[in-house]
Amino acid sequence: MTTDPGRHIQRVTAFVCNDYHLMYREAGGEIPYPFLTPGSDQYADVLWDWDSWLTNVAIRQIIQRHKDSGAEAEKLTVYEQGCIRNWVTIGRRTSCVGWVPIWMHRSGNEQPKDFYAQNMHKPCLVQHAAFIVKQNGGDLEWLREDLMFLQYFVNNYRNHHRHDCGLYFWQNDAAIGVDNDPCTLGRPPRSSGSIYLNCMMYKELLALVYLLELAGQDEVAAQYQRDADDLLRAIREHCWDERDGFYYSVDLNLTPVSRQVWTAHSGQPRDWACLIQRIGVWSGFMAMWAGVATPGQAERMVKEHYRNERTFNAPFGVRTLSKMEKMYNLRASGNPSSWLGPIWGISNYMTFRGLVKYGFEEDARGLAAKTIALFGTDLEKHGGLHEYYQPENGEPILNLGFQNWNYLVLNMIAWLNDEPVVEEF
Numbered sequence: 001m002t003t004d005p006g007r008h009i010q011r012v013t014a015f016v017c018n019d020y021h022l023m024y025r026e027a028g029g030e031i032p033y034p035f036l037t038p039g040s041d042q043y044a045d046v047l048w049d050w051d052s053w054l055t056n057v058a059i060r061q062i063i064q065r066h067k068d069s070g071a072e073a074e075k076l077t078v079y080e081q082g083c084i085r086n087w088v089t090i091g092r093r094t095s096c097v098g099w100v101p102i103w104m105h106r107s108g109n110e111q112p113k114d115f116y117a118q119n120m121h122k123p124c125l126v127q128h129a130a131f132i133v134k135q136n137g138g139d140l141e142w143l144r145e146d147l148m149f150l151q152y153f154v155n156n157y158r159n160h161h162r163h164d165c166g167l168y169f170w171q172n173d174a175a176i177g178v179d180n181d182p183c184t185l186g187r188p189p190r191s192s193g194s195i196y197l198n199c200m201m202y203k204e205l206l207a208l209v210y211l212l213e214l215a216g217q218d219e220v221a222a223q224y225q226r227d228a229d230d231l232l233r234a235i236r237e238h239c240w241d242e243r244d245g246f247y248y249s250v251d252l253n254l255t256p257v258s259r260q261v262w263t264a265h266s267g268q269p270r271d272w273a274c275l276i277q278r279i280g281v282w283s284g285f286m287a288m289w290a291g292v293a294t295p296g297q298a299e300r301m302v303k304e305h306y307r308n309e310r311t312f313n314a315p316f317g318v319r320t321l322s323k324m325e326k327m328y329n330l331r332a333s334g335n336p337s338s339w340l341g342p343i344w345g346i347s348n349y350m351t352f353r354g355l356v357k358y359g360f361e362e363d364a365r366g367l368a369a370k371t372i373a374l375f376g377t378d379l380e381k382h383g384g385l386h387e388y389y390q391p392e393n394g395e396p397i398l399n400l401g402f403q404n405w406n407y408l409v410l411n412m413i414a415w416l417n418d419e420p421v422v423e424e425f
Helices: 006-018 049-064 069-093 125-135 144-160 195-214 218-238 282-289 295-306 345-357 361-382 404-416
Strands: 396-398
Touching: 006 049, 006 361, 006 404, 049 069, 049 125, 049 404, 069 125, 069 144, 125 144, 125 195, 144 195, 144 218, 195 218, 195 282, 282 295, 282 345, 295 345, 345 361, 345 404, 361 404
Parallel strands: none
Antiparallel strands: none
């Protein structure tokens, strides 16, 4: 496969810039504000958590290319701010302070019987809000009265989704975004210290610090900065594997240690908090996206894993599961969506952002070119984009018409062309 993206850039750019308005939705039913939807018939008319955030990042890049970008940005503001206002509104309605659902339906959401046994909105709500504020020149006034609720949201994670070792965990395997990640799927409740979740949480804490400092709440911001620093240390301590040179999720499902009760092993009880799950999942590269990896760690990850064609590196991007894992599987699956090896636009993009952040520009150019070729070929053959693809030949696996974070390819094109790049917070 050629990595020259030239012949595809114009086609991809024209397509992405043409129909982004299809992801705009008006208020109605139990959704009180306009919002952004991932697009495609399969995901239409529903507000989703990390989808709305990343769709927003992509649309901002599209608008930057627009001839009348000021008017288009003003129009988008209604929909992007509406996403946050919808989440805050439904969050205030629940009987559990700070709990926010993963998606919102116009017909309303059924409240769970036990909030603390359910996953909630992924830790990108504050990042999404901070992104909008930053894109609008630091304008915080539309959000100022909701800063309290954003703290409730983060506090809910801190108080009910955090292990004693300092890492955060999923309550279960439902709707985690990377649906069938083997490190979480089918595992006992509250046992998955997901590297994906913890990297997201680290950035979420930093986003809250940014907003609070902007609001002049420096002392409060300092507390969340300490939380972020503590989490950074925990991720580096527990998730980095010096043997393999990679960041992994960890297993928290260990028998509690009690020094008060005599057992046959009480002379030297377990003194490790968790166990590394040495399963090669693409989300290990999110440690670079989040700025968690040290420069030395990032160098090992790129040399030993990103560039390895036997594991992650494929002709059309980053395999979502190492090809060497026994669970590697490319069969079409819609519920759960398959992250067991297929190429996704978002995993390509997140890995790309990490490569750029740590200065691996040649690798970043190569991954951007692969992604452009993937989508350009899909448009050429099928007239639209799909949800995920075969790694070796780029053929789509399912869901023609998928928009969402696929449109972040335009952000990659802008970087390749040395144009201003819109980045997530």
